[in-house]
Amino acid sequence: MMDATTLSGEAIAAGSLAPARRRLSWLMLSPAVGLLAVWAFVPLAMTLVYSFRRYNLLYPERNGFVGIRNYEYLLSDPSFWTAILNTLVLVLGVLAVTIVLGTVFSLLLNQNFPGRAAARLMVIAPFFVLPPVAALIWKNLLFDPLNGFIAWLLHLAGLPAIAWFTHVPMLALMVIVAWEWTPFATLILLTALQSLDPEQLEAARMDGAGPTNRVIYIVLPHLARPAAITIMMESIFLLSIFAEILTTTAGGPGEATTTLTYLIYIRALLNFDIGGASAAGVLAIVLANIVAFFLMRAVARNLEA
Amino acid sequence: MAKLELRKVGKFYGGFEAVKSVDLTVEDREFVVFVGPSGCGKTTLLRMIAGLEDISSGELFIDGARANAVPPDKRGLAMVFQSYALYPHMTVAGNMGFALKMAGAPKAEIAEKVQEAARVLQLEPLLNRRPRMLSGGQRQRVAIGRAIVRSPKGFLFDEPLSNLDAALRVQMRTELVKLHQALAATMIYVTHDQVEAMTMADRIVVLEGGRVAQVGTPLELYHRPANLFVAGFIGSPKMNFLSARAVAIGPRETTLELAPDRVLAFPSPAPALAIAPGAAVTLGVRPEHLRFVESGPLRGVVDVVEHLGVETLVYVKESSGGTVIVRTDDLSRVRQGETVSLALHPDRGSLFDTAGDALFHLSPT
Numbered sequence: 056m057m058d059a060t061t062l063s064g065e066a067i068a069a070g071s072l073a074p075a076r077r078r079l080s081w082l083m084l085s086p087a088v089g090l091l092a093v094w095a096f097v098p099l100a101m102t103l104v105y106s107f108r109r110y111n112l113l114y115p116e117r118n119g120f121v122g123i124r125n126y127e128y129l130l131s132d133p134s135f136w137t138a139i140l141n142t143l144v145l146v147l148g149v150l151a152v153t154i155v156l157g158t159v160f161s162l163l164l165n166q167n168f169p170g171r172a173a174a175r176l177m178v179i180a181p182f183f184v185l186p187p188v189a190a191l192i193w194k195n196l197l198f199d200p201l202n203g204f205i206a207w208l209l210h211l212a213g214l215p216a217i218a219w220f221t222h223v224p225m226l227a228l229m230v231i232v233a234w235e236w237t238p239f240a241t242l243i244l245l246t247a248l249q250s251l252d253p254e255q256l257e258a259a260r261m262d263g264a265g266p267t268n269r270v271i272y273i274v275l276p277h278l279a280r281p282a283a284i285t286i287m288m289e290s291i292f293l294l295s296i297f298a299e300i301l302t303t304t305a306g307g308p309g310e311a312t313t314t315l316t317y318l319i320y321i322r323a324l325l326n327f328d329i330g331g332a333s334a335a336g337v338l339a340i341v342l343a344n345i346v347a348f349f350l351m352r353a354v355a356r357n358l359e360a
Numbered sequence: 361m362a363k364l365e366l367r368k369v370g371k372f373y374g375g376f377e378a379v380k381s382v383d384l385t386v387e388d389r390e391f392v393v394f395v396g397p398s399g400c401g402k403t404t405l406l407r408m409i410a411g412l413e414d415i416s417s418g419e420l421f422i423d424g425a426r427a428n429a430v431p432p433d434k435r436g437l438a439m440v441f442q443s444y445a446l447y448p449h450m451t452v453a454g455n456m457g458f459a460l461k462m463a464g465a466p467k468a469e470i471a472e473k474v475q476e477a478a479r480v481l482q483l484e485p486l487l488n489r490r491p492r493m494l495s496g497g498q499r500q501r502v503a504i505g506r507a508i509v510r511s512p513k514g515f516l517f518d519e520p521l522s523n524l525d526a527a528l529r530v531q532m533r534t535e536l537v538k539l540h541q542a543l544a545a546t547m548i549y550v551t552h553d554q555v556e557a558m559t560m561a562d563r564i565v566v567l568e569g570g571r572v573a574q575v576g577t578p579l580e581l582y583h584r585p586a587n588l589f590v591a592g593f594i595g596s597p598k599m600n601f602l603s604a605r606a607v608a609i610g611p612r613e614t615t616l617e618l619a620p621d622r623v624l625a626f627p628s629p630a631p632a633l634a635i636a637p638g639a640a641v642t643l644g645v646r647p648e649h650l651r652f653v654e655s656g657p658l659r660g661v662v663d664v665v666e667h668l669g670v671e672t673l674v675y676v677k678e679s680s681g682g683t684v685i686v687r688t689d690d691l692s693r694v695r696q697g698e699t700v701s702l703a704l705h706p707d708r709g710s711l712f713d714t715a716g717d718a719l720f721h722l723s724p725t
Contacts, residue, residue: 258446262458264458277449
């Protein structure tokens with residue numbers, strides 16, 4: 056399979072296709088490539104350009120090339136480093152929770168029990184809820200210290216209510232985002248479990264591996280690859296979490312839940328500093344690429360194994 | 361060292377009876393092959409012996425001890441699966457040593473036993489590879505190695521050669537027979553391929569629709585099939601079945617009528633056949649027990665001639681409508697479209713009643 060693709064790739068590179076045919080293939084590709092270029096490269100290029108310019112919507116007449124001043128200002132700003140830290144805490148925390156819960160749910164949902172189809176649907180359901188809606192449900196129906204469901208449960212247990220977004224804002228945010236993304240991890244891991252050869256489990260049974268050992272030695276290694284892919288895909292989405300923050304904490308209290316994405320929003324749309332926001336955006340791209348680089352390497356190694 | 365005893369073993373899936381009351385004893389160190397078409401229950405029977413399926417009814421004894429409720433790893437049996445079922449993320453050594461690791465054996469002992477099995481199976485250079493880097497034949501060997509390392513009382517094979525190409529299959533077949541001799545262990549082998557069954561087995565169990573059709577040595581099944589199913593299943597090309605009518609059943613001679621004015625007489629067996637004169641019967645004749653003659657009881661037109669080198673298969677469209685296959689030597693000069701006459705070997709053949717059960721056999725054994 057690998058060999059076949061490399062071979063055909065070499066064949067194209069060596070120019071074995073007739074020129075006319077090659078022109079035609081480029082012609083056929085061009086709408087998609089063009090659309091992609093407009094969609095991805097134009098905004099990227101504009102962000103890059105703005106990041107080296109003084110460009111504030113409050114003073115549109117005072118603009119011009121300022122070199123790396125936007126970056127200097129940003130890197131010396133403590134809120135930038137707070138935002139980076141918050142982003143990492145949020146992404147890594149949610150990743151850990153979703154992978155663990157996703158594995159547990161997928162193992163449970165892969166068992167045979169009455170009502171399994173309904174249970175699967177229930178576990179997957181949060182994924183269909185739009186992020187602002189999910190955040191509002193949690194904020195107003197569950198986390199609310201006066202009327203919320205959790206406050207009521209705590210009251211029944213004789214415990215005082217917790218003002219989630221005041222006292223543990225990051226934890227509250229992580230709970231919401233993890234609730235949204237656990238279904239995604241569950242779905243991928245459940246599909247992976249269904250592709251596990253049942254004869255492997257039977258062979259392990261014959262070899263004397265009990266249920267726990269079968270999970271440790273057969274099932275979990277089988278899930279390593281899909282888990283790596285889940286981590287990669289989730290990271291891409293989690294780095295750009297925004298709606299949940301806007302609808303619950305608005306980055307606060309203070310800067311407790313201001314992530315890099317949210318910082319860019321504050322700079323661009325609250326402070327009208329397009330240049331500074333663009334610089335933060337470029338740094339966010341760099342950060343995302345560093346994460347992607349390590350993840351791709353991990354996944355690639357995993358795919359080889 | 362394992363003697364297996366099945367007493368009226370049955371398997372139900374809901375209302376469907378997959379295995380119907382099988383009685384069977386597998387002697388210690390015997391190589392027994394379960395053979396039959398797909399869906400005959402052979403794999404289910406094997407899985408019940410392995411403990412991977414519950415036994416719905418009846419009893420299983422291993423070395424005299426009732427084993428119905430014994431978990432699979434405690435039965436002392438090792439299984440080689442059709443898909444090999446190797447653990448993809450473990451090395452060859454890891455795969456082979458897994459059972460010992462689960463049993464809590466010390467590392468040195470595991471390494472020693474794995475090394476020993478690898479030597480027997482010529483897997484030593486591959487011990488650090490992963491299964492996906494191995495060829496089909498090598499994977500097969502690792503799967504067998506994984507079974508050997510456990511030093512089981514018996515081996516269970518579930519169609520282990522069906523994923524290999526034809527040449528490798530023939531090679532592995534002889535290797536398995538040698539392995540059986542070297543290990544002196546009880547082996548049960550499931551296949552749908554009657555050639556594998558004939559070449560490897562001490563005894564063959566032919567299964568049909570969840571029932572045991574016949575148990576016997578390969579040659580017993582070949583020469584003395586208990587019924588039409590076994591007669592048709594064992595042997596390739598298939599045994600020829602000719603419908604006939606018993607005309608006269610005398611104390612010395614029995615006469616069959618294949619078609620009006622074409623009769624066949626042979627010495628009556630003792631005791632005499634328990635059928636009424638005029639009853640319909642089926643005469644079974646193997647292709648190699650027919651020969652071309654000037655004038656014989658069978659006549660027909662040659663339809664297809666297959667030259668296989670060592671032998672020639674001739675398909676003769678018989679005058680009564682059926683096709684008869686004749687196996688002859690390659691020097692045969694029979695041509696397609698020719699009208700030929702066939703004679704039966706004087707003391708070979710089987711006679712079956714209308715229910716398909718054998719009435720008697722003309723055979724050397």
